[in-house]
Amino acid sequence: MALVMNDENGPLQHRRGFISRDLIGIAVIIAIAAIGYFAFPDNLALLTRMITIALLVLSLDLVTGYCGVATLGHAALFGSGAYAAGILSAHYGINDPLLMMLAGVAGGAVAGLLCGAIILRAHALPQLVLSIALINLFHEFANKASSWTGGSDGLSGIAPDPVFGLFEFDLYGHTAFFFGMALLLIVFVLLRVLVRSPFGMLCRAIKQDPLRIRAMGASPKAALIRMYAISGAIAGVGGALNAISTQVVGLDSLSFTQSAEALVMLVLGGTGSLFGALSGTVIFMLFEDYVSAANPFHWLTMVGALLIAVVLFAPKGLYGTAATFIGRRREQRS
Amino acid sequence: MQTVFSIAVDAFAYGMVLFVISIGLSVTMGLMRVVNLAHGAFAMIGGYIASYVARDLGLGYAAAVIAAVVITIIVAIPIECFLYRRIYGAPELTQVLMTIGITFCVIGIANYVMGPTLKTIPLPAALQGSADLGFRTIPVHRLFVILCGLAVALALWFAVDRTSFGVKQRASVDDAAMAAALGVRTDIIYAVSFAVAVGLAAFGGVVGAELLPVEPYYALRYMVTFLVVVSVGGAGSIPGALIACLLLGAIDTTGRYLMPEFGEFFFYLAVIAIICVFPRGLAGRVK
Amino acid sequence: MSPVFEVANLKKAFGGLAVTNNVSLIMSPGDRIALIGPNGAGKTTFVNLVTGNLLPDSGEVRLGGELVTKVDAIGRVRRGLVRSFQVTRLFQDMTPAEHVGLAVLQRDGKTGHMFGNFLRMPDVMAEVDDLLGKLGLALLMHRKVSEIAYGQQRLLEIAVALALKPKVLLLDEPAAGVPQSDTGRIEQALADLPADLAVLMIEHDMDLVFRFARRVIVLAAGAIIFDGLPEDVTKDARVREAYLGSYANASHIA
Amino acid sequence: DTIKVGVIGPFSGPFALQGKNFKAGIDAYMAVNGNTVGSDTVEIVYRDVPQADPAQSKALAQELIVKEKVQYLAGFYFTPDAMAVTPILKQGNVPMVIMNAATSAIVTKSPLVVRTSFTTWQTSTPIAKVAFDAGVKKVISVVSDYGPGIDAENAFKAGFEKAGGQVVEAIRMPLATNDFSPIMQRIKDSGAEGVFAFLPSGPTTLGFVKAYNDNGLKAAGIKFFAPGDLTQESDLPALGDAALGIQTTFHYAVSHDSPENKAFVEAATKAIGNKAELSFPSVSAYDGMYVIYKMIEATGGKQDAEKAVDAVKGLAWTSPRGPVSIDPESRHITQNIYLREVVKADDGTYINKEVQTFEKQGDPGLAAVK
Amino acid sequence: MPAISLEVENLSAGYGPTRVLEGISFSVPAGARLAVLGRNGMGKTTLLATLAGQTRRYEGSIRLGDSDVTTVPSAARAHKGLGYVPQARCVFPTLTVEENLFVGLKARPKTALEEAYTMFPRLKERRRNLGSQLSGGEQQMLSTARTILGRPSVLLLDEPLEGLAPVICEELMAAFADLAKTGDMTILLVEQRIQSALDFADQVVILERGRLAWTGTPENLTGDHEAVESLLGVGGLH
Ligand SMILES: Nc1ncnc2c1ncn2[C@@H]1O[C@H](COP(=O)(O)OP(=O)(O)OP(=O)(O)O)[C@@H](O)[C@H]1O
Ligand SMILES: Nc1ncnc2c1ncn2[C@@H]1O[C@H](COP(=O)(O)OP(=O)(O)OP(=O)(O)O)[C@@H](O)[C@H]1O
Ligand SMILES: [Mg+2]
Numbered sequence A: 001m002a003l004v005m006n007d008e009n010g011p012l013q014h015r016r017g018f019i020s021r022d023l024i025g026i027a028v029i030i031a032i033a034a035i036g037y038f039a040f041p042d043n044l045a046l047l048t049r050m051i052t053i054a055l056l057v058l059s060l061d062l063v064t065g066y067c068g069v070a071t072l073g074h075a076a077l078f079g080s081g082a083y084a085a086g087i088l089s090a091h092y093g094i095n096d097p098l099l100m101m102l103a104g105v106a107g108g109a110v111a112g113l114l115c116g117a118i119i120l121r122a123h124a125l126p127q128l129v130l131s132i133a134l135i136n137l138f139h140e141f142a143n144k145a146s147s148w149t150g151g152s153d154g155l156s157g158i159a160p161d162p163v164f165g166l167f168e169f170d171l172y173g174h175t176a177f178f179f180g181m182a183l184l185l186i187v188f189v190l191l192r193v194l195v196r197s198p199f200g201m202l203c204r205a206i207k208q209d210p211l212r213i214r215a216m217g218a219s220p221k222a223a224l225i226r227m228y229a230i231s232g233a234i235a236g237v238g239g240a241l242n243a244i245s246t247q248v249v250g251l252d253s254l255s256f257t258q259s260a261e262a263l264v265m266l267v268l269g270g271t272g273s274l275f276g277a278l279s280g281t282v283i284f285m286l287f288e289d290y291v292s293a294a295n296p297f298h299w300l301t302m303v304g305a306l307l308i309a310v311v312l313f314a315p316k317g318l319y320g321t322a323a324t325f326i327g328r329r330r331e332q333r334s
Numbered sequence B: 001m002q003t004v005f006s007i008a009v010d011a012f013a014y015g016m017v018l019f020v021i022s023i024g025l026s027v028t029m030g031l032m033r034v035v036n037l038a039h040g041a042f043a044m045i046g047g048y049i050a051s052y053v054a055r056d057l058g059l060g061y062a063a064a065v066i067a068a069v070v071i072t073i074i075v076a077i078p079i080e081c082f083l084y085r086r087i088y089g090a091p092e093l094t095q096v097l098m099t100i101g102i103t104f105c106v107i108g109i110a111n112y113v114m115g116p117t118l119k120t121i122p123l124p125a126a127l128q129g130s131a132d133l134g135f136r137t138i139p140v141h142r143l144f145v146i147l148c149g150l151a152v153a154l155a156l157w158f159a160v161d162r163t164s165f166g167v168k169q170r171a172s173v174d175d176a177a178m179a180a181a182l183g184v185r186t187d188i189i190y191a192v193s194f195a196v197a198v199g200l201a202a203f204g205g206v207v208g209a210e211l212l213p214v215e216p217y218y219a220l221r222y223m224v225t226f227l228v229v230v231s232v233g234g235a236g237s238i239p240g241a242l243i244a245c246l247l248l249g250a251i252d253t254t255g256r257y258l259m260p261e262f263g264e265f266f267f268y269l270a271v272i273a274i275i276c277v278f279p280r281g282l283a284g285r286v287k
Numbered sequence C: 001m002s003p004v005f006e007v008a009n010l011k012k013a014f015g016g017l018a019v020t021n022n023v024s025l026i027m028s029p030g031d032r033i034a035l036i037g038p039n040g041a042g043k044t045t046f047v048n049l050v051t052g053n054l055l056p057d058s059g060e061v062r063l064g065g066e067l068v069t070k071v072d073a074i075g076r077v078r079r080g081l082v083r084s085f086q087v088t089r090l091f092q093d094m095t096p097a098e099h100v101g102l103a104v105l106q107r108d109g110k111t112g113h114m115f116g117n118f119l120r121m122p123d124v125m126a127e128v129d130d131l132l133g134k135l136g137l138a139l140l141m142h143r144k145v146s147e148i149a150y151g152q153q154r155l156l157e158i159a160v161a162l163a164l165k166p167k168v169l170l171l172d173e174p175a176a177g178v179p180q181s182d183t184g185r186i187e188q189a190l191a192d193l194p195a196d197l198a199v200l201m202i203e204h205d206m207d208l209v210f211r212f213a214r215r216v217i218v219l220a221a222g223a224i225i226f227d228g229l230p231e232d233v234t235k236d237a238r239v240r241e242a243y244l245g246s247y248a249n250a251s252h253i254a
Numbered sequence D: 001d002t003i004k005v006g007v008i009g010p011f012s013g014p015f016a017l018q019g020k021n022f023k024a025g026i027d028a029y030m031a032v033n034g035n036t037v038g039s040d041t042v043e044i045v046y047r048d049v050p051q052a053d054p055a056q057s058k059a060l061a062q063e064l065i066v067k068e069k070v071q072y073l074a075g076f077y078f079t080p081d082a083m084a085v086t087p088i089l090k091q092g093n094v095p096m097v098i099m100n101a102a103t104s105a106i107v108t109k110s111p112l113v114v115r116t117s118f119t120t121w122q123t124s125t126p127i128a129k130v131a132f133d134a135g136v137k138k139v140i141s142v143v144s145d146y147g148p149g150i151d152a153e154n155a156f157k158a159g160f161e162k163a164g165g166q167v168v169e170a171i172r173m174p175l176a177t178n179d180f181s182p183i184m185q186r187i188k189d190s191g192a193e194g195v196f197a198f199l200p201s202g203p204t205t206l207g208f209v210k211a212y213n214d215n216g217l218k219a220a221g222i223k224f225f226a227p228g229d230l231t232q233e234s235d236l237p238a239l240g241d242a243a244l245g246i247q248t249t250f251h252y253a254v255s256h257d258s259p260e261n262k263a264f265v266e267a268a269t270k271a272i273g274n275k276a277e278l279s280f281p282s283v284s285a286y287d288g289m290y291v292i293y294k295m296i297e298a299t300g301g302k303q304d305a306e307k308a309v310d311a312v313k314g315l316a317w318t319s320p321r322g323p324v325s326i327d328p329e330s331r332h333i334t335q336n337i338y339l340r341e342v343v344k345a346d347d348g349t350y351i352n353k354e355v356q357t358f359e360k361q362g363d364p365g366l367a368a369v370k
Numbered sequence E: 001m002p003a004i005s006l007e008v009e010n011l012s013a014g015y016g017p018t019r020v021l022e023g024i025s026f027s028v029p030a031g032a033r034l035a036v037l038g039r040n041g042m043g044k045t046t047l048l049a050t051l052a053g054q055t056r057r058y059e060g061s062i063r064l065g066d067s068d069v070t071t072v073p074s075a076a077r078a079h080k081g082l083g084y085v086p087q088a089r090c091v092f093p094t095l096t097v098e099e100n101l102f103v104g105l106k107a108r109p110k111t112a113l114e115e116a117y118t119m120f121p122r123l124k125e126r127r128r129n130l131g132s133q134l135s136g137g138e139q140q141m142l143s144t145a146r147t148i149l150g151r152p153s154v155l156l157l158d159e160p161l162e163g164l165a166p167v168i169c170e171e172l173m174a175a176f177a178d179l180a181k182t183g184d185m186t187i188l189l190v191e192q193r194i195q196s197a198l199d200f201a202d203q204v205v206i207l208e209r210g211r212l213a214w215t216g217t218p219e220n221l222t223g224d225h226e227a228v229e230s231l232l233g234v235g236g237l238h
């Protein structure tokens, strides 16, 4: 094809095979999980931690990638979920993992609503700063409420019961891994549906031009707050999973560092696509795990170099760039 | 009453220190539209150089400041050419990724080369000790920083608002392609602006070192503070940054005096309140 | 017929500059009005004021008899007052189909739905195909807007406005940047509009103005200096001097 | 056989210096005592947790136990990191030797925990007596607002009030405080004769001590008391003259005068590369290794956590810091706490000079929280 | 014979992987007025942008006067005498009108700003306003004036009449004609209003899907009904 001109070819491609592509996507995730499971049978804790963070990054992608909200405070949602689940167990003795998960979802969603209501009052840089201020407030609050949260010593005494009364959370982390994997798959499927729905399309449009959306009669703010609550629920799942699998919740789960790291992972993978979020998390954490074990003293330099390299050679993120590349190849062949 | 004055003096001095350290970031972020999270890294490089020149080489404070600014700029030139040039005009998040990467690298290298301990920059006799204000004393060094802050603010404001360089600079940021089509050599403009920003960062790192001591983690430790004061002021506005620094300095200082245990709350609540009222920052330009 | 849209004594000043100076206007269903005037006369500002994008200093806006001066822009759109933009404002990463689909869904109150995909909703797609076909964008409907030429983006801008099925439509220079060969399409699209829709169009292309309008309003320095039939406008000396120039002498006025 | 010891600590990031000291202490011990116990070779596996991050700490501990098959876990700079690991010790059959984390309660979380460092209560209690004996009756306490800071505040208050003094005000300030001028103003206004301060070792102590001098508190005769975190040796060159005369209580000073310490400092300096970077975590790590070696001896290299821990209960030896023992009840270290004063040594460096010894101090914190 | 001021040979250009222009060659003598016509999306803007150095060029060469500027960056081309008024106007939104004009001045003294104000008195009234606050037509005036202030020898105009009131259009076209004649400026004009363009130009090229489909004089074109019909898609010309 030499010349791309007005009468472009296939509009048809777009209409076929969403479902089949989704099935492939799920199959890929399961395959990767299986590879992870067999490749690192004695390091399931790492994989579980990856799943937790992946949930946080997915949730961040919803607001950042799909709605264009810049935030360096997304761990507020994650941490709220974690503390909600943790407090339920440590203070109220409700140890059922599913109930704890529900508490996490609720905690995350409430935090999402709250953060959304504030963060959405500004744009771009000031928005980023609002999010930083928020995460610091959450962090301080959790530090102050130490009778509930354990303060800087962390909330300990979380003792989740076996899942369905059968599978115990043990040293080897099998239960936590499979429990997390199941959650991740459910969340992934739900998000797939969500981002393609009319609501998902609305959010993408808002990201590009909120004023235009207003002129179409939709309220960007209402939509974004709603998305924030959903994002909070997802982050809450991650937080609760973290509380259940680690059995300790630390202030770090509500920290700027955690938020910034999540954002880095997201951008590394590529914003605005679920696979971008997933691959960013997996690649970053594997890389970090590898270099920090190889040289615990100077690995930060390597991570820095990785980030720079990604911006230089894969400016849309690793997944984003790969997807564009493949898409172009396919276009050229047709 | 005396206490009120005293707090006011502390607040003003702290605000000016914040200003000197973060104004370079206002240049990169507001005037060049690069979310430069590596600002602290350049400030830290400046601090290390000054410390080395003043302490290990035993040269004077003035020499240390000049060396810090000049060498930091020299160090920054290749970084600008190979890294920053790629992210001008890129999406914010890409810039975040790149500049965090740079920060990590600088931290790692500083840790390796200079070791993890604190480094100080010995002050000349003239800047040591305290000056008597009548009702209280204040470290002479703070007065020096206040003067530096005012001088920098004035010089920058003049350069940006009153010179042809300033006009071309702002034009390049608004629309680099169009500016180029009108004959503005945007790459040179960018390089010079960046050098100025880095030079200011280094300068701030050195004169602010009494308050924010130089160590490898400096680059990340104060990143949030820098980002916050610059954005609250409205990135790119020199008067805005000045007002923001003084205001936030005052809030922080008063809060810390009245209720230290809620100091952070005051500070960040004020940030949220200000941004909610002025969504573009105190003196934000319309886009 | 009762007016669908009424503006009374609208005023707005930027600093010392009175950009809208006591403007009043009434539109009835089926109106086809052209709003013309020199550059900087305040036409776009007028549109921004009545749509709620700018706050007037004083004056009233009514939609279908209801006072909407205090209603925000979104509320006014939902009540049937829709505009297009002078400089295209489109979603660069989205396709024409998505633009129009979104507008249709929004109109039907379905943008909150969290499942399903409009490409598989036959009723929505039928409308999308129809509208884009009418404006000659059918072949481009699945390309990103950033990749299509400016003129085509202008057409899409109109398609989006139409998809909202407005009661009052304000078009800000819909043909700017659209080549002569394609203004026909715009005209056709406008001609196909429901007869009871009230349309106000700002345009500097006089040929289009005279083919489209049944009433012409001339705005100069923020005030209405002429309001009448197209035939009469070229005869008005003030309009000639301020706006039309030698166009008034040209032969081909419809 | 090879016996692996997993060490978790902050080896990069803001606390990299402390992690470096862990490593220096461990390296020093193995340099002096060899890397074999009986027929077994000891191997150290390091894992980095740059900032308090219990989830990461637990994941790494799990990996160390399950994958690396370590028989001992050690290190742990931050309390939550240690807390997160205690639940898996039993199942993993692994003892944990804490080389820093200073909250009293950790040892109660699992019987397999042994601590060779100190607790904030332990180091902060004696300074109360010092203050009172110096004739100061009214003190204002100023601490960083986080776990250890609050421990320090409580410990000082308990000790000082018991002695008969009065804490006129207790201020908690955020960890990320840069400008201490307002705090100094508060101190002045409080009318206290002395100030008790606790800040985590590192950059902020510099600002605090400078502000104390610059704002004329020192000149006004307001006395300064603190546990030794404030004047850790690696910060002293930066603090310079500003720190001169400051009195602190702590379990270890690099300048401690004993043959054991000379040997230790020599070995540790070699390991860390620069004597100026040497600080207190190194000695806890050194003694931690001593304990681990004893455990290996007692179990003959077999993995048996309970037996290993039992073997060191009541163990007493002479550490570089002086005579120490492991309290069989709490498994926490009983040690001398020294009152030190910052002075300029003959070679121009600044040191913590020991001026008084409080012998055989246990951990008062455990009783206090109970 | 007048010197050639702009010569394009076998030019191909586009955006990233999308090729838009293919094998374009033409040359324009100094002082000539060339109209570039074509329907929507045929590559007119792309052609001008490529000449100004703003899009990706794949093949071919561009000569300006007697120097080869094929690989010269945009700013340097401007200093060699190329002026470009883009279709999107590209007014600097955060600069005032005066500052916008000032950027276009290049090295000329500030007093030259008056030239722009005589051309568009409207701009003088609004000179302290920010670019983003101008009306559509005012932005168009500003964009044009800004480029003309730099005294280019070759002026590329991409739909400079869009959004302007009829009176202003007339004045502006007259001003362009004047610049071409007395100022010895070579002008390339892209315009949708075919009649205005033909009245102005002494040469015409028509683009069709990125290629040069027709070249000639306005008179030729008026006679060539077939070309007008198929390439421009309009009925007839007067
Ligand atoms: N925010 C603002 N601040 C100051 N002046 C403004 C602002 N917005 C518009 N103006 C001025 O108000 C006047 C009217 O602008 P408006 O955009 O309504 O003109 P218009 O009639 O649409 O002109 P055109 O036909 O050129 O589009 C212009 O002179 C413009 O410069
Ligand atoms: N940024 C871009 N990326 C990809 N393709 C583009 C881009 N801009 C334009 N195109 C394509 O290049 C072709 C030519 O566009 P161009 O803007 O040059 O047309 P034009 O003749 O100026 O049209 P108009 O009359 O609408 O201004 C169009 O088909 C368009 O789809
Ligand atoms: Mg207008």
Ligand SMILES: [Mg+2]
Residues within 6 Å of the ligand: C150, E044, E045, E046, E087, E158
């Ligand atoms: Mg064009």
